[in-house]
Amino acid sequence: MLGAKMRTGLLGTLIAFLGIIGAAYAASLAVPKERPILTITGKIGVTNKDNTAQFDRAMLESLGLVTIETTTPWYDGKVKFEGVSLDKLMKQVEAKGERVSVIALNDYATEIPMADFAKFNVILALKRDGEYMPVRDKGPLFIVYPYDSNPELKTQTYYARSAWQVAKIEVK
Numbered sequence: 001m002l003g004a005k006m007r008t009g010l011l012g013t014l015i016a017f018l019g020i021i022g023a024a025y026a027a028s029l030a031v032p033k034e035r036p037i038l039t040i041t042g043k044i045g046v047t048n049k050d051n052t053a054q055f056d057r058a059m060l061e062s063l064g065l066v067t068i069e070t071t072t073p074w075y076d077g078k079v080k081f082e083g084v085s086l087d088k089l090m091k092q093v094e095a096k097g098e099r100v101s102v103i104a105l106n107d108y109a110t111e112i113p114m115a116d117f118a119k120f121n122v123i124l125a126l127k128r129d130g131e132y133m134p135v136r137d138k139g140p141l142f143i144v145y146p147y148d149s150n151p152e153l154k155t156q157t158y159y160a161r162s163a164w165q166v167a168k169i170e171v172k
Contacts, residue, residue, distance in 0.1 A: 029093070032056035037140045038124075042101075042171035045094030053093040057126065057140070060084050063092060066123050070148045073159060074138070075128075081144045083125035087117040090171070097171040102143060105135065105165040112143070112161045114171075120145050120153065124166065138164035 029048040034056035041052050048054055065082045072079060090100075095114065103109045116122055125142045126132060133139025142164040147153045 029053055030059065032059055034058065038166065038169065040089075040093050040095075040169045040171065043095060043097040044171055045096065046092065057132075060089075060124070060126060063088055065126070066121070068121075068123055068125075068144055068146045070144070070146050072144075072147060072162075078148075080129050081123060081125040081142070082127040082130075083123035083141075083144065085117070086122045086124050086143070089124060090114060090117060093171075095171040099172050101170040101172060102161075102163045102166055103168040103170070104163050105167045108163060108165075110161050110163050111172075116145075116161070120150070122146075133164075135165060141166035 029046050031048050032054050036054040036056050038055040038060065039052050040055075044053055046053060061084075063084050066085050068081045068083075069078050070081070071077065097114060099111050099113050101109060101111050112122075122143060122145050125144045126140065128138070128142075133142060143162050143166060145153045145158050145162060147158070152158070
């Protein structure tokens with residue numbers, strides 16, 4: 001029989017080992033099963049292909065969808081957007097930068113301070129009014145701020161950060 005001190009020591013070692021395994025598992029990222037629609041590069045700690053974090057639609061949706069209802073300069077009336085919290089997405093890939101460079105399918109690029117993501121609850125929208133957004137209508141991914149929540153967001157600064165047809169995000 002093992003003594004009480006030895007059992008406690010073994011139990012502590014086992015718990016520590018499971019913690020390491022759990023941390024490694026939590027820091028892993030599955031490989032996309034479908035064609036990736038988003039690639040994240042730069043100062044990230046979690047990758048799944050060639051030092052990048054690639055996501056297909058299902059992977060993004062598995063992070064949980066957030067809804068924003070807001071008016072925008074691009075659509076008439078209030079629009080309901082559903083997408084992934086950019087703050088949560090950056091945490092998922094263990095982003096360590098101060099800002100991100102967002103590149104669209106048409107090579108439009110904009111820079112966004114990472115602090116915006118948590119401060120304003122910015123999302124990477126996949127759906128508009130319940131439907132996936134096609135490329136011809138700002139899809140497949142569109143950075144959306146809750147413009148109606150703060151008058152500061154209804155300015156050219158934030159509209160310019162609201163890239164659509166997002167394909168890549170580089171953490172700087």
